[in-house]
Amino acid sequence: MSDKHILKNRSFLFIWMGNIISELGAAFGTFCNSILIFQLTGSTMALGSMWILYFVPSLILQLFIGPFIDRWSRKRIMVFSQLSRGLVFLIPLLSSLTGNLEAWHIFAVQIFIGLITPLYSPANQSIIPTIIPSSQLSAANAYLDGTIRLMTFLAPFAGGVVVESIGVKATMPLVCALFIISGFILLLIQESRVALPIRKSWLEQFTEGVSYFFKQPLIVWLGVFLAFVQFGVGVSMVINLPYITRELSGSYAEYGYFMSSFPLGYVLGALLVRRLSHRSRRALMLGALIIGGLTYILLGMNVSIHFAFVTESVAGVAMAIFSVHNITIFQQYVPNSMMGKISSVRLFIIRGAMLLGVMTGTILSDIWPIRLLYILIGSIICTVSILGLLHPYFKFMDYPNDEERTACER
Structure with a gap:
């Protein structure tokens, strides 16, 4: 199935469109909230607290929601999530328009978004394998990830220009509208649901999910490696804005360009990944993470804002x-019913690591130099x-191959 044929799948097309618009709205919303908090407080501690208030409820709910995702309609969950996010951004919008905006308004939005995500x-990850053949998941994910990251590249770039020229208020109505439009597009998905033959309790389903996860070394260790990356992302979420505006003396527009650089690189990487032949999947994936780690070290030593853009693009690739x-x-390995x-x-492990990173960045950014945090x-x-x-234990990351594993698991 070629990319052209994937887009002929109407349900995938609607998910693709809905996710693009959603990511655009999320990027605009995050950009606006970060600047509003920084303008109101001038504190990296407050900026970090904003993310902690997002991740704590997100992390708690993430641990318990899994069994319900398999029980409920995934399409309806996605639609509800988008419409709710669109409505909650009315809080800072209306507060700004009336001149009553306070930091707690942004914190309230972050808590709510943390509960919705x-x-x-x-639900978004789980619905994809039900509409795309297993053999085409890699192409579909690359296509979906690449185009979504293109939108997250455009959003900070456009957001930086808009905020620099006319202020945050002009972008807030757009945030609300984008989420609501995304929700209505996702309503058009034709969802195929398979009734579960046995109605299990939440505790039984939760225990089953945890047990299955930790019996799969490949899934566990890929989650662990990703968790270390997400720890770094959590720290950088706190320090990116002061890094650009204080360390490199950049403007809000240049902060937008910096935030756009990673998704731009990600788009290029998503287009490249399907064309990369490899004899060792472990070498390819972990080699990419090593390069990503080196980009953080380079940012810590960098003095040029333009070099920062290039470095962040390489990290995205x-x-x-x-x-x-x-x-x-992950999608090929796990039965769709689970x-x-x-x-x-x-996601609990990944978000937990990101929360730890945010907390680390929040505490250490007022004690340690920002450059030292990037190097760390x-x-x-x-x-x-x-x-x-290098360790022989991790050779299992290359075996079995995708076809054999898919045949065994499904």
């Missing part, structure tokens, strides 16, 4: 190579990835 993400293979392996439960366990992040990622690449 654990519903949307596993490396992360795309790892992520597309990672999610494809996808929601396993996704929730996996990169050193951790490089060390873990090199160990995975």
Whole structure:
């Protein structure tokens, strides 16, 4: 099945369109909230607190929601999530228009978004294998990831220009509209649902998901490696804005360009990943993570804002190579009837690592130099990835091949 044929699949087309618009809205919303908090407080501690208030409820709900994702309609979960996100962004919008905006308004939005994201993400991942043949998941994921990242490239770029020229208020109505439009597009998905033959309790389903996850070394260790990366992402979420505006004396527009650089690289990486032949999947994936770690170290030593853009783009290419293979392996490995439960366990680990990174960045950014934090992040990622690449234990990452594993699991 070629890319052209994938887009002829109407349900995939609607998911593709809905996710693109959703990512655009999320990128605009995150950009606006970060700037609003920084303008209101001028504190990296407050910026970090904004993300902690997002991740704590997200992490708690992520652990418990998995069994319900498999029980409920995944399409309805996604639609509900998008419409809810669109409505909650009315809080900072209306507060800004009336001149009553306070930091707690942004914190309230972050808490609510943190509660909604654990519903949307596993439902989105779980519905893809029901509409795309297993043999084409890699191409579909690369196509979906690449185009979504293109939107997240355009959003910070456009957001930086808009905020620099006319202010944050002009972008807030667009955030609300994008989420609502995405929800209505997702309503058009033709969902195929398979009734579960046995009605199990939540505890039985939860235990089943945790047990299955930890019996699969490949899934566990790919989650662990990704968790170290997400720890670094969590730290950088706190320090990116002061890094650009203070360390490199950049403007909000240049902060937008910097935030656009990673998704631009990701788009290029997603286009490249299907054309990369490899004899060792382990070498390809962990080699990409090593390159990603080195980009953090380079940012820590960098003094040029333009070099920062290039470095972040390279990080995007490396992360795309790892992520597309990672999610494809996950979707091929896990039976679809358990996808929601396993996704929730996996995302709990990943989001937990990101929360730890945000907390680390929040605490240390007022004590340590920001450049030192970038070097610390990169050193951790490089060390873990090199160990995975060199230690004989991790040879299982190359076996069995996709066809054999898919035949066995399904």
